Amino acid sequence: MRLExxxxxxxxxxADCGSLRKAAARLHLTQPAVTTQLKRIEDHLGGAxxxxxxxxxxxxxxxxxxVQEARSMLTQLVSLERVxxxxxxxxxxxxxxxxxxxxxxxxxxxxxxxxxxxxTIKETGTLTALLTTGELDIAVMRRFPGTPLALxxxxxxxxxxxxxxxxxxxxxxxxxxxxxxxxxxxxxxxWVMPEPDDSGMNAHFARECAAAGxxxxxxxxxxxxxxxxxxxxxxxxxxxxxxxxxxxxxxxxLPITGNPLxxxxxxxxxxxxxxxEEVDDLCEQVAAGYLRLVEExxxxxxxxxxxxxxxxxxx
Numbered sequence: 001m002r003l004e005x006x007x008x009x010x011x012x013x014x015a016d017c018g019s020l021r022k023a024a025a026r027l028h029l030t031q032p033a034v035t036t037q038l039k040r041i042e043d044h045l046g047g048a049x050x051x052x053x054x055x056x057x058x059x060x061x062x063x064x065x066x067v068q069e070a071r072s073m074l075t076q077l078v079s080l081e082r083v084x085x086x087x088x089x090x091x092x093x094x095x096x097x098x099x100x101x102x103x104x105x106x107x108x109x110x111x112x113x114x115x116x117x118x119x120t121i122k123e124t125g126t127l128t129a130l131l132t133t134g135e136l137d138i139a140v141m142r143r144f145p146g147t148p149l150a151l152x153x154x155x156x157x158x159x160x161x162x163x164x165x166x167x168x169x170x171x172x173x174x175x176x177x178x179x180x181x182x183x184x185x186x187x188x189x190x191w192v193m194p195e196p197d198d199s200g201m202n203a204h205f206a207r208e209c210a211a212a213g214x215x216x217x218x219x220x221x222x223x224x225x226x227x228x229x230x231x232x233x234x235x236x237x238x239x240x241x242x243x244x245x246x247x248x249x250x251x252x253x254l255p256i257t258g259n260p261l262x263x264x265x266x267x268x269x270x271x272x273x274x275x276x277e278e279v280d281d282l283c284e285q286v287a288a289g290y291l292r293l294v295e296e297x298x299x300x301x302x303x304x305x306x307x308x309x310x311x312x313x314x315x
Contacts, residue, residue, distance in 0.1 A: 001044050005077065008070040010037055011049060015067045019056035075154075082134040082272070095275045098127060099140025103244050103293055104160050104265050104286055108140060111285035112275075122223075124149065124198050127268070131155050137273040143264040146207065147200025156276065157268040160286060162312050165261040166299070167254045168232050168241040176252040179302075183256050187214035192231045192239035194223040201263065205240065208260045243300040244293045255303045259311060 013023040020038070024031040042048055049063035059067060097118040099105045109118050121127055121139075124147075130136040132152050140160075143149050151157055167181055169189075175181045187209075193216070196202045209216045219237055222228050228239045233250035240261060247253045267283060269276055294304050304312070 001040060003041070003044070005074070007037070007041050008074055010034065011041065011063075012067055012070050012074065014038065014050065014057060015059055015063070018058070075152075078134070095273075096135070096137045097139065098130060098136050100142050100265075102140060102142070102242070102265055104267075104290065105140045107286045107289035108138075108267070108282060110289065111282045122197060122199070128152075128155075131268060131270060134270065136270070137275050138267070138269040141266045141268050142199055142201075143266050144200040144204040145262065146204055147198075149266065149268070151268060154271050155268050156271050156279070157266050158279065158283060159315060160265045160267050160283065161290060162262055162264050162314070164243060164255065164259040164303070164308070164311070165240040165263065166243050167256055168229065168239040168247075169252050169254060170232055170236050170238075171250050171252050172236070173238070173252065175254065178254060180255040180257050183208065183212040183258075183260055184214065186238050187212070188217075189238040190217050190219035190236070192220040192222060192228045192237045193218050194228075195221050205261060212260070243303065244290075244297055246297075247299075253299050255299065255308075259308075 010023070010027060013026050014020060014034070017023040017026060020034050021031050024034040027034065038050070045062075045066070047062045048060050049066055050057040051060055092115065095112055095116045097105075097108060097112065097116055098121045099108070099118075100122055101120045105118070105120065109116055121130075124141060127136070127139045127141055128149070128151060131139055132155070141149060141157075149157065167186060169176050169181070169186075173189075175185055193202060193205065206216060220228075220231050220235070222231065225245075228241075229248055229251055231237050232239050233248070241247075241253050242263075243253075243255075267279070267286075269279060275282075295301050300308075
């Protein structure tokens with residue numbers, strides 16, 4: 001016999017599932033069929049790939065090596081199919097973009113001109129999965145301290161901006177007219193926070209507040225900026241705000257001393273996608289557009305020119 005793709009898929013399925021029965025269900029085969037096929041593969045290779053036990057199977061050292069190589073070959077096959085399909089398409093196929101609803105996203109759409117389709121997606125896991133499968137060519141992602149991005153080898157990435165998070169406080173707050181505010185000064189305030197998600201933002205905030213000597217008193221959860229701003233003004237709560245953007249009446253946007261709260265905005269792209277050749281130029285255009293937005297925000301511009309640029313742009 002000769003090893004075929006279906007043989008690799010069968011062995012990988014058994015390794016993933018830990019039992020012949022579960023692997024059979026995944027592959028839509030009967031367990032006897034899986035058992036027979038595995039025996040043929042092992043006989044062909046001249047050694048056991050799995051050790052059988054009452055509670056399932058586990059890989060032998062030979063099996064571990066085989067599965068590692070099989071996964072690599074299956075990944076390469078998926079990549080080959082994707083590249084072939086793309087080459088078979090029109091040369092003018094649009095670049096497929098998704099990402100967090102940050103200003104960088106809109107700037108990237110503008111840099112890609114008209115030949116782009118886009119959608120906003122906040123979930124890091126979803127963006128990673130779509131890049132991995134080739135359903136996206138490029139994405140704008142976020143990374144918070146303590147929660148690294150886990151991108152596959154065929155996805156490149158680059159830091160666009162390290163953004164500080166400012167504090168949004170009502171204009172009657174004791175520190176509303178200060179040039180900046182220490183995080184500890186917000187210890188007694190009620191907070192508005194976004195719904196927890198897989199970005200690690202809420203966990204990052206909790207750690208930094210604990211380091212400043214207090215536990216956040218979260219009174220409201222909302223992932224909608226206009227709702228959060230209304231809650232600041234109407235309920236007197238405080239809220240993290242990104243530095244770019246307008247501040248409505250009744251709300252003050254303040255830098256936090258020492259920049260303890262931060263997110264990194266990251267560009268990620270498929271290295272086998274045509275857009276990979278444009279990354280340097282796209283990053284330059286996004287950076288130029290972002291600098292224009294900085295200058296349009298008085299508070300952010302003051303922070304930026306007082307040494308913040310080095311913090312935001314350092315690799």
